[in-house]
C-alpha cells in the first residue's frame with residue numbers, strides 16, 4: 001500500500017486535521033512525523049515556556065497515535081533534508097502538511113514544496129489553523145485590511161458554518177515497519193525544563209488534544225454563559241483559556257467555533273462576542289501575512305524616530321519580575337511567571353505600562369512574552385504589542401494611555417486578582433491595594449519588601465509619554481506593502 005508522510009507541526013491533533021484527512025482519503029497509509037527545527041523560525045525560535053508545552057503535547061499526540069496502532073516519529077531538522085531522506089527510506093510518495101503563516105516558515109515551506117515536487121514527490125499543504133486564510137479576505141480595493149471592524153464584518157459575511165472532520169478510529173499497519181527510521185526519543189529534544197520552573201503551569205493546563213477538548217467542554221458548559229461581561233474580569237474564570245491549545249493546534253479553530261455555535265442554551269450575545277475574539281486571532285494572521293516586517297519593526301514608521309527611553313536593564317528586570325511597585329502590573333507579571341499565561345485585560349495593562357509609562361520599545365515586552373507565555377504566538381503577540389504601543393494597525397492611538405490604578409479599580413474592584421498574585425498586599429483594603437504608595441505607613445506594615453514607590457508614577461509617566469509623542473506626532477504614515 002502507498003505511504004504518505006503526514007508532517008505535524010503546530011497542529012498536534014488527529015481530530016479535524018486536513019492533511020491527515022487528505023492523506024487517508026487519497027488512499028495513503030499515513031506515516032506521522034515531527035521535525036524539530038527551531039533554527040528555521042527566523043529570529044523567533046520558540047521560547048522556553050512554549051517548548052515545555054510542546055514536550056507534553058508531542059507526548060500526548062504520540063499516545064493518541066499509539067492507541068490507533070500508529071506512532072509519531074521524531075526527527076531533528078533541517079526539515080527539507082529530513083523529509084527527503086524519509087521519502088527515500090520509506091518509498092513514500094507524498095508529503096502532506098497543514099500550513100503555518102509565520103514569515104520565515106511561509107518562505108521555508110514554499111521552498112520545501114518546490115524542492116519536493118521537483119524531485120517528483122507529491123507535496124500538498126492545507127488550511128488547518130484558520131477560519132479564513134490571510135489572503136481570502138480583502139478590502140473592496142483588493143488591499144489587506146488594517147482595522148479589525150471591517151475585517152470582521154467581511155469575515156462574518158463570508159462565514160460558512162465549519163464542518164469539522166472526526167479523527168479516524170485506527171490506522172492500518174505500515175508495511176515493513178522495522179525498515180522505517182525510528183527517529184529520536186522525545187527526551188532527546190530536551191524541550192522539558194530540567195529544573196521544574198514550569199511545575200505551576202500544569203496545575204492549570206493539560207497539553208494535548210484531550211486537554212484541549214476538556215477545556216473546550218468546560219468553557220461551553222461554564223464561562224461561555226456570561227462571557228461578554230466576565231471576559232474582562234481577571235479574577236474570574238471568565239475566558240476559555242484555549243489560547244495555548246489553539247496555538248499548538250491541539251484543537252482546530254473550526255471545531256471550537258462549531259462547538260460554541262452548537263451550544264443551544266448559550267446567550268447569542270456571549271457566543272457572538274466569543275467568535276469575535278476568535279476573529280482577533282484571524283485578524284492577527286491576516287496582518288502577519290501581509291505585513292511580515294511587523295514582527296520586528298513598528299508598522300507605523302513614525303515610531304522609528306520615537307524617543308524610546310534609553311536602555312534601563314534594572315527597570316526592565318523589575319517589570320519582568322513583577323516588582324514595579326504598581327500592583328496590577330506586578331500581579332500580572334507574577335501570574336505569567338507562575339502559570340505561563342496571563343489574563344488578556346492584564347496583558348494590556350502591563351504592556352501599556354512598559355511602552356507608555358516606562359517608554360520602552362514594545363519589542364522588549366514582546367520578547368519577554370515570547371519566552372514566558374505557553375500560548376506565545378507570533379501573530380497574536382505582534383498584534384497585541386503593536387496595538388497597545390500604538391505603533392501598529394488598528395492602533396489605539398499612542399496618546400490613549402491606560403492608567404493602571406483606574407484599570408485595577410474598574411476590572412478588579414474587590415482586589416481579588418491583586419491579592420491572589422501579591423498576597424503580601426491582601427491586608428490592604430482594595431482602593432489602597434491598587435496604589436499602596438498613597439499610605440506609606442500601611443504599606444510598610446503590610447508588605448515591608450514591596451517597593452515603596454512605583455518605578456514611574458502613573459500621572460508623571462503619562463505626561464512624559466505624551467511629551468515624547470508630541471515629537472513624532474503628524475499624519476499617520478504607512479510602510480510600503482499596502483498600509484495606507
Ligand SMILES: Cc1cc2nc3c(=O)[nH]c(=O)nc-3n(C[C@H](O)[C@H](O)[C@H](O)COP(=O)(O)OP(=O)(O)OC[C@H]3O[C@@H](n4cnc5c(N)ncnc54)[C@H](O)[C@@H]3O)c2cc1C
Pocket residue numbers: 231239240241242243244246247277278279280281282284342343344345347348351369373375376377378380381382383384385388
Ligand atoms: C500584549 C499582548 C500580547 C498577546 N500575546 C498573545 C500571544 O502570544 N498568543 C495568544 O494566543 N494571544 C495573545 N494575546 C491575546 C490574548 O491576550 C490571548 O489570546 C487571551 O488572553 C487568551 O486567553 P483565552 O484563551 O482565555 O481567551 P478567550 O477570551 O477565551 O478567547 C478565545 C480565543 O480567541 C483568541 N483571542 C482572544 N483575544 C485575542 C486577541 N486580543 N488577539 C488575538 N487572539 C485573541 C485566542 O486564540 C483565544 O484563545 C496577547 C494580547 C496582548 C494585549
